[in-house]
Amino acid sequence: MDFDELIARLDLSTKIRLLTGADMWSLPPLPEIGLDRLVMSDGPIGVRGEQWSSADPSIALPSPTALAATWDVDLVRRAGALLAQEARRKGVHVLLAPTINLHRSPLGGRHFECFSEDPYLTGEIGAAYVEGVQEGGVATTPKHFVANDFETERFTADVQVGEKALREAYLRPFERVVRAGAWGLMTAYNSVNGTTMTEHSELVNGVLKGEWEFDGFVVSDWTALRTTEAAAMGGTDVAMPGPSGPWGEKLEAAVREGRVPESVVDDRVRRILRLARRVGALRGAGPHSAPPPARERVDGVALAREVATRGFTLLTNDGILPFRQVRTVAVIGAAAAEARVMGGGSAQVFPDRIVSPLQGLGERAEVRYALGTDPRIRLSPIPGPATATFLDAEGAALSEQPLAAAEARWIGQLPPDVDGDRLTAVRLRTTYTPDVSGGHQLSVAGVGAFTVAVNGETVLDELLEADGDDPAAAFLSPPERRVGVAMTAGEPYEVVVTHPAGAFGGMAFVSFTVGHANPSPGEEELLAEAARVAAECDVAVVVAATTPEVESEGFDRTDLRLPGRQDELIRAVAAANPRTVVVVNAGSPVEMPWTGEVAAVLLTWFPGQEAGAALADVLFGDAEPGGRLPTTWPKRLEDAPVVDVTPVDGVLAYEEGVSIGYRAWERSGRAPAFWFGHGLGYTTWSYDSIAAEGTTVTVAVTNTGDRPGREVVQVYVAGALAGFDVVEAAPGETVLTTIFLPERAFQVWDGGWRTVEGEYAVEAGPSVGDLRLSATVKV
Incomplete structure (x- = not known):
C-alpha cells in the first residue's frame, strides 16, 4: 500500500495529531495503518534514549570537535554505526544529531557540539556521520537549520546575514548532508533576516525541499514552533515536544476554514510515513519497512578509545613525547582525577564507566597526584x-x-x-x-x-x-x-x-x-603541593579543563581564559619541572599564555568515556595523536577577527560575510596561536610533489621519521579548503594520494551558483598556515 492510500484512510484530526509530539520524545502510533510509535533521542556523542538517567547508561564518544579533528570520514562513519547500534538497543528511531553549525566566533558556548569553522570540513564530517548512522536503519536530523552559531538570546535573536554568506558558508554543510541522504533535519530557534526558522518558507520550502529536493522530515527544535498558520505554511513538519502546542485543534480549524490547504498537512504526513518506513516503524509498507540486516556488533568501548586517540591534537612537542623510560609521573589538576569527558546540555549522556587520566596513567607508571587548584564552580x-x-x-x-x-x-x-x-x-x-x-x-x-x-x-x-x-x-x-x-x-x-x-x-x-x-587546605597550599609533587617526578602532566559553566548549551562564553587559577598552576608546575606536558581538556579554544614554558601541549577536546585510557596510549606512544585542528586557535580573544555573539536590540549581524575562520584571520593580517589544520604526530613528513589536472590533484608525501605515522594531506583552492585525505606510511615510505576537487571549489553565489573561469592556485600542506606545494589549474 502506498503512502497516498494510507493517508486517505486518516481523517483530518488524526493526520494533524501526527504532526505534534505525543510526549517529550515521540510521535504517536497509528495502529490502524500499521504505524508504530516513533521515538527520538538527543545525541550527538551517544544515544540517551527516553530516560535521561544513569539508570540507562550509554556509550559516550568524544565531542564532535574531536570527531572533526580526526579528519577521517571512514572513522566517523564507524562512529555513526556505533550510534545506530546504541539507538536500536534503546528503541530509538531518530537521532537528533549531528550539529553542523559553524564556529563563527570562539565565544560560541556550544561549539564543542559542532564540527568546525570550515563549511567544507563540516559538510564532509557531517555527511559521514549521517551515512554511518542511517546505514544502521536509524534516522538523523542535522541541525540547527540555519545560522544558529551562538547561544545568547537564541530563542528570539534575528540573524542578519547576506545571501552570499548564507549560501557559501552557513547553508553549505546542510546542502552536503542532504546530498548524503539525510532522512531528517531540525529547524533552529533563531530568525534569519526577519523570519523565524520554523516559519521560514523561503529557506525550508524553497531551498531545502524545493531546490535541494529534500524528501525527509523537518522537526522543530524543542518548543521552537510557536504559531499555527505561519508555521504550517513555513515548511516545518513536526512540532516537538507535545502533546500541547500551537497546532492540534487550532491547525484543524485553520484547515477547515481554508486558511491552510489540507494538501500541506498531507505532505507532512507523507514525510512522516516515509521516515517510518525507512526506520522500520511502518508495518506492511514494502521492502524498506524493516531495519537492515543485523551487522557485526561494534565494540563501543574500543571504538570510543580509538576515536579519542585519533582526535587528540598535539600542538607543541619539544621531543618529550612519546614518553621513554619514564618511571614516575606527577598527575596534576582537578580534571586529572575527574575528567570532563563531554560538554553540557543536550549532548550529555550517562556512560556506565569513565576512565580518568589519573586512572589511565596509573596503569602505565607510578603516579603521584596533586589537585593544584580546583576551578569548578559547582561541586561534583x-x-x-x-x-x-x-x-x-x-x-x-x-x-x-x-x-x-x-x-x-x-x-x-x-x-x-x-x-x-x-x-x-x-x-x-x-x-x-x-x-x-x-x-x-x-x-x-x-x-x-x-x-x-x-x-x-x-x-x-x-x-x-x-x-x-x-x-x-x-x-x-x-x-x-x-x-x-x-x-x-x-x-x-x-x-x-x-x-x-x-x-x-x-x-x-x-x-x-x-x-x-573534601576539606581544602587552601589554594596557596594546593599550588605549592603541586609544585613539590612535580619536582619529585620524572615528568609532570597537568590536565587543564574548562567547566560546565564555560562550555554548555544555553549560554555563550565571555572569555577564552582557563577558569580559576589553572594558568598559574601550569606555570608553577613547569617552573618546578621543565618536563611538563599540559593536557588541554576543552571542547573549543582557550588562551594558553604559557605555551612556550612547557615541554608539550596536547589537546584532548572532550575525550569521551575512555579519556584516561586513550591519554595513556598517546603519552606512552602506543598510539600516535592523530588530530588536526578543525578550527583556528587564537593567542588572545582580542586577536580573533570575528567575536561578537550578543544581539543588539534582538539582532545579530553577520557583518563579516563569508570571512570567518582562517579566511578572516588571513584577511586580518594577525597570526593565531595555531592555524586551522595544525597538528603534530610522532614522525615527520616531506611534501614531495603535486600534480593537478582538471579537478584531480595528486600529492606525494614521504614519512621521513623513524616510526610509522599518519598524516592529513590538505588541499586548498584559492585559499579555501577543497579536499583532504588521511594517509599512512612506514618510515622512509612514500605514498601518493589523489584528491578530487568539488565543483563548488570554483563557484561563487551570485543569485545562483556560477563557475568563475580562470587559473587557480592549488596548494597542499599539513595546515592552512604551512602550504608547501603549489600547482595551477585552469577552469
Whole structure:
C-alpha cells in the first residue's frame, strides 16, 4: 500500500495529531495503518534514549570537535554505526544529531557540539556521520537549520546575514548532508533576516525541499514552533515536544476554514510515513519497512578509545613525547582525577564507566597526584551508587531507580512504572564514607525546593530559583547551595535529599545533583603541593579543563581564559619541572599564555568515556595523536577577527560575510596561536610533489621519521579548503594520494551558483598556515 492510500484512510484530526509530539520524545502510533510509535533521542556523542538517567547508561564518544579533528570520514562513519547500534538497543528511531553549525566566533558556548569553522570540513564530517548512522536503519536530523552559531538570546535573536554568506558558508554543510541522504533535519530557534526558522518558507520550502529536493522530515527544535498558520505554511513538519502546542485543534480549524490547504498537512504526513518506513516503524509498507540486516556488533568501548586517540591534537612537542623510560609521573589538576569527558546540555549522556587520566596513567607508571587548584564552580556529584525514590502524596514509594552517582535527571519521560499524576516528590538517598576528617561541603544544584538531611538531621532546607529565562539553562546550569558538614574519616554518612516534583502535561522535569567536596587546605597550599609533587617526578602532566559553566548549551562564553587559577598552576608546575606536558581538556579554544614554558601541549577536546585510557596510549606512544585542528586557535580573544555573539536590540549581524575562520584571520593580517589544520604526530613528513589536472590533484608525501605515522594531506583552492585525505606510511615510505576537487571549489553565489573561469592556485600542506606545494589549474 502506498503512502497516498494510507493517508486517505486518516481523517483530518488524526493526520494533524501526527504532526505534534505525543510526549517529550515521540510521535504517536497509528495502529490502524500499521504505524508504530516513533521515538527520538538527543545525541550527538551517544544515544540517551527516553530516560535521561544513569539508570540507562550509554556509550559516550568524544565531542564532535574531536570527531572533526580526526579528519577521517571512514572513522566517523564507524562512529555513526556505533550510534545506530546504541539507538536500536534503546528503541530509538531518530537521532537528533549531528550539529553542523559553524564556529563563527570562539565565544560560541556550544561549539564543542559542532564540527568546525570550515563549511567544507563540516559538510564532509557531517555527511559521514549521517551515512554511518542511517546505514544502521536509524534516522538523523542535522541541525540547527540555519545560522544558529551562538547561544545568547537564541530563542528570539534575528540573524542578519547576506545571501552570499548564507549560501557559501552557513547553508553549505546542510546542502552536503542532504546530498548524503539525510532522512531528517531540525529547524533552529533563531530568525534569519526577519523570519523565524520554523516559519521560514523561503529557506525550508524553497531551498531545502524545493531546490535541494529534500524528501525527509523537518522537526522543530524543542518548543521552537510557536504559531499555527505561519508555521504550517513555513515548511516545518513536526512540532516537538507535545502533546500541547500551537497546532492540534487550532491547525484543524485553520484547515477547515481554508486558511491552510489540507494538501500541506498531507505532505507532512507523507514525510512522516516515509521516515517510518525507512526506520522500520511502518508495518506492511514494502521492502524498506524493516531495519537492515543485523551487522557485526561494534565494540563501543574500543571504538570510543580509538576515536579519542585519533582526535587528540598535539600542538607543541619539544621531543618529550612519546614518553621513554619514564618511571614516575606527577598527575596534576582537578580534571586529572575527574575528567570532563563531554560538554553540557543536550549532548550529555550517562556512560556506565569513565576512565580518568589519573586512572589511565596509573596503569602505565607510578603516579603521584596533586589537585593544584580546583576551578569548578559547582561541586561534583557524590560518587558511588544512589537510589531515587518517587513518592506520592502520602509518602508511599511509586518506584525506586538505581543511580550510578548522586545525580537525578528525568526530563520529559518518567520511569515507566511511575504514575505522573500521583507523583509529588523525588527522594535521593546515598551513603558517603569520607577518607579524610574535617569540614566537608555538601551541595544541591537544581531549581525548586530542596531538603538535605545527613544521618537524619536536616542541614539545608531552601528554595532555589533559576537565573534568566532560558529553561534549558535552568536545568542544565542550575543554581547551587552549599552547606558545611563535619565528617570523620571511615564513618558512613547517609545523605537524603527530598525534592517536590510532578509531571505537567504528561511531561516530567526532575533534575538535580547532590555534590561533595573534601576539606581544602587552601589554594596557596594546593599550588605549592603541586609544585613539590612535580619536582619529585620524572615528568609532570597537568590536565587543564574548562567547566560546565564555560562550555554548555544555553549560554555563550565571555572569555577564552582557563577558569580559576589553572594558568598559574601550569606555570608553577613547569617552573618546578621543565618536563611538563599540559593536557588541554576543552571542547573549543582557550588562551594558553604559557605555551612556550612547557615541554608539550596536547589537546584532548572532550575525550569521551575512555579519556584516561586513550591519554595513556598517546603519552606512552602506543598510539600516535592523530588530530588536526578543525578550527583556528587564537593567542588572545582580542586577536580573533570575528567575536561578537550578543544581539543588539534582538539582532545579530553577520557583518563579516563569508570571512570567518582562517579566511578572516588571513584577511586580518594577525597570526593565531595555531592555524586551522595544525597538528603534530610522532614522525615527520616531506611534501614531495603535486600534480593537478582538471579537478584531480595528486600529492606525494614521504614519512621521513623513524616510526610509522599518519598524516592529513590538505588541499586548498584559492585559499579555501577543497579536499583532504588521511594517509599512512612506514618510515622512509612514500605514498601518493589523489584528491578530487568539488565543483563548488570554483563557484561563487551570485543569485545562483556560477563557475568563475580562470587559473587557480592549488596548494597542499599539513595546515592552512604551512602550504608547501603549489600547482595551477585552469577552469
